Amino acid sequence: MTRPVYLVDGARTPFLKAxxxxxxxxxxxxxxQCGRPLLARQPFDPRLFDLVIxxxxxxxxxxxxxxxxxxxxxxxxxxxxxFTVQINCGSGMQSIDTAYRYVRDGQHEMILxxxxxxxxxxxLVLRQGAVEWFGRMSQAKGAMERARALAGVRPEFFxxxxxxxxGLTDPVTDLNMGQTAEILAFRFGIxxxxxxxxxxxxxxxxxxxxxxxxLEDEVMPAFDTDxxxxxxxxxxxxxxxxxxxxxxxxxxxxPYGKVTAGNASQITDGAxxxxxxxxxxxxxxxxxxxxxxxxxxxxxxxxxxxGLGPVLCATAIAQRHDLSVDDVGLWELNEAFAAQVxxxxxxxxxxxxxxxxxxxxxxxxRIGRDRLNVDGGAISLGHPVGTSGNRIVLHLAxxxxxLDRKNGIATxxxxxxxxxxxxxxxx
Numbered sequence: 001m002t003r004p005v006y007l008v009d010g011a012r013t014p015f016l017k018a019x020x021x022x023x024x025x026x027x028x029x030x031x032x033q034c035g036r037p038l039l040a041r042q043p044f045d046p047r048l049f050d051l052v053i054x055x056x057x058x059x060x061x062x063x064x065x066x067x068x069x070x071x072x073x074x075x076x077x078x079x080x081x082x083f084t085v086q087i088n089c090g091s092g093m094q095s096i097d098t099a100y101r102y103v104r105d106g107q108h109e110m111i112l113x114x115x116x117x118x119x120x121x122x123x124l125v126l127r128q129g130a131v132e133w134f135g136r137m138s139q140a141k142g143a144m145e146r147a148r149a150l151a152g153v154r155p156e157f158f159x160x161x162x163x164x165x166x167g168l169t170d171p172v173t174d175l176n177m178g179q180t181a182e183i184l185a186f187r188f189g190i191x192x193x194x195x196x197x198x199x200x201x202x203x204x205x206x207x208x209x210x211x212x213x214x215l216e217d218e219v220m221p222a223f224d225t226d227x228x229x230x231x232x233x234x235x236x237x238x239x240x241x242x243x244x245x246x247x248x249x250x251x252x253x254x255p256y257g258k259v260t261a262g263n264a265s266q267i268t269d270g271a272x273x274x275x276x277x278x279x280x281x282x283x284x285x286x287x288x289x290x291x292x293x294x295x296x297x298x299x300x301x302x303x304x305x306x307g308l309g310p311v312l313c314a315t316a317i318a319q320r321h322d323l324s325v326d327d328v329g330l331w332e333l334n335e336a337f338a339a340q341v342x343x344x345x346x347x348x349x350x351x352x353x354x355x356x357x358x359x360x361x362x363x364x365x366r367i368g369r370d371r372l373n374v375d376g377g378a379i380s381l382g383h384p385v386g387t388s389g390n391r392i393v394l395h396l397a398x399x400x401x402x403l404d405r406k407n408g409i410a411t412x413x414x415x416x417x418x419x420x421x422x423x424x425x426x427x
Contacts, residue, residue, distance in 0.1 A: 004279050005103045006289035007096075007424065010394040011038035012272035013222045015382040017235040018120035023269045024224035027056050027386075028063045030271035031070040031116040033222040038273055039074060044285040046075065050108035052082035053098050055091025055115035057386040058122050058167065059084065066116060076112075086386070089334070089412055090298075090420040091115055092272060093389025097296045097422065099276040109281040115391070116271035117384035122164035130157035164267070170303045170416060177306070177336065177415055178252035178259050184307045184343035185258040188350075192258045195338040196245035199263035199379045201369075202335060206376030207238035214375060218398055233381040235266045240380075263338040268382025272390040274397075290397040291424040294407070295320065299419040307340035309419020310411035311347045315358050317409060317423045325365035329405030332392040333367075334412035335377035344413075345372075374399055388412060393422055400426055 013034045016023055025033065031054060039046045054067035063069050067082040076082075085094045092115020099111035126134075133152055140146040169176045175183075184190070209215055210232055222230040237244075250257030251264065282289060297320075299312035310333055318328065325348065335341055345367055347353045354360040375395065378388060392410040400408050404426075411421035 002104045003106060005100050005293045006277050006279070006282055006427070007291050007293055007393070007397050008275040008277045008282065008287045008289050009038065009042070010218070010272065010274035010290070010397070011220045012218060012387070012391055012394065013270050014219055014230045015233045015235065015268045015270035015384060016230055017382060018267040018269065021120065023118060023120035024228065025118060025222065025269060026060060026063060026121055027058070027116040027118045027271070028066045028069045028073065030118060030222070030269060031066065031114060031273070032073045034220045034271050035070065035074045035114070035273050037220045042275070043287070047077045047080070049076060049080065049110055049112050051099070051102065051111045052076065052080060053085060053095040053111060053113045054082070055085050055093070055095045055386045055390065057086055057088060057091055057117060058119065058163070060118070060121055060123070070116070087418065088415040089336070089383070089385050090389050090414040090418060091386040092391065093393060093410070093412065093420045093422060096274060096276060096293070096390060096393055097420070100293045100296060103276055103278045110275065110277045112273060113276050113390070114271060114273035115387035115389060117386040118269040119164055119267045119384055120269050122162055122167070124160035125163045125166060126160055127156060129154065133157055168415065170306075173304045175304055176252065178264065180304055180306050181259045181337035181340045182253045182257050183304055185339040187305070188343045188346040190258060190339045190342045190346070193242070194342060195258050195263040196242055198338040198342060200240045200242060200245055202373065202376045202379040203237045203240035205374065206233065206236045206380040209375035210236065214402060218394060235268060235382050236376070236380045258339050259337055263379065265336050265378035265383035266381070268384050270382065270384040270387050270391070272387050272394055274390060274394050289427045290401055292427055293422065294425045295423040297421045301417050301419070303417035306415060306417045307336060307343060307413045308347055309413040309417070310421065311344050311358070311419070313419040313421040314409050314411040315348070315364055317421050318364070321423065325367060328407060328409050329371065330374065330396060330399055330403065330408035331367055331372045332377070332396040332408065332410040333373060334383070334388050334392055335373065335379045336383060336413055338379060340413060374403070389420060393424070397424055400424060
């Protein structure tokens, strides 16, 4: 026997674009900034949560197990169990999925599940040769040994690498995430102009959502220690046009590549939380759910084409619930790269691919743009890796409610050759 599980409420920080130096908030700072107003508007004592789960990829040294640090700073009490999950880009969705399964199976009643990431705080990493040299220096005994070790110093030892650069490179294929998007662009014939047009629309959609106030219940203001207020996602470019998007050079495969800084997700800082609850908790505390979490799925594939992960996991959910492409009211597909999103759409619409890879009799079908990322996505607001999976589920629930859609699927590609998807149903 399984129990119904509800997404009751949620909130996130504005997504703040990284600008070449550490931003105003660490991962835990971000989690606390949106966690406090979310908890303050609940009709129950926050210490009644059974568990806290937080996705985070780039954990900083001063915040080991950021879930526990955030839980304590949020005032959830010393007895609150909290743990951090990491599955690259899927970490924020993994926190919801883990909570969903705990509640579904009757182990817990109410869980705070989130994701946080401060990519601007990615550490600087020494090169391996420098690490070995420092090791020899620390073990040298006597003046002669130290002199010999010192003679081995090289200028490049003092030029660190940004940890994020290495983290976004797959260690098995030795391809960075942008290069995997280039592979998909080539495979499905995605040209630069089409990718730029998709990116432009992402910016326009987010700008409209901000202007119309559609994000007001979702995005909580953040305040730094100097009293500065951060009120909205700051990477959006409302005046984005094709002329401007045509200017950046290909970032990963010059001179003929299709992926540029303009049509790729932005490097940002941000956090997001959702409250996952059982039917009993909903009734006990008088809560009004945003949506019901109906199902989830994870998939794996060749890391060199990791961007197709959503095609595998979202199709599996649709088949399990006997849903055609037109039966799904809304889709949130995380915009890692415009070419990657467009490749997923092309794969679903390719009869040969669907037969050979998905085991379908024909094409799954093309998802209409009126049902896909209706308020923009990571290209316009950013992709804080450990947070995005949480954000797309939260925003899907809010958009379903606003647009009166009966269901929706949130899905994302995940570095390392994985995909995650979650099916929500209207209450």
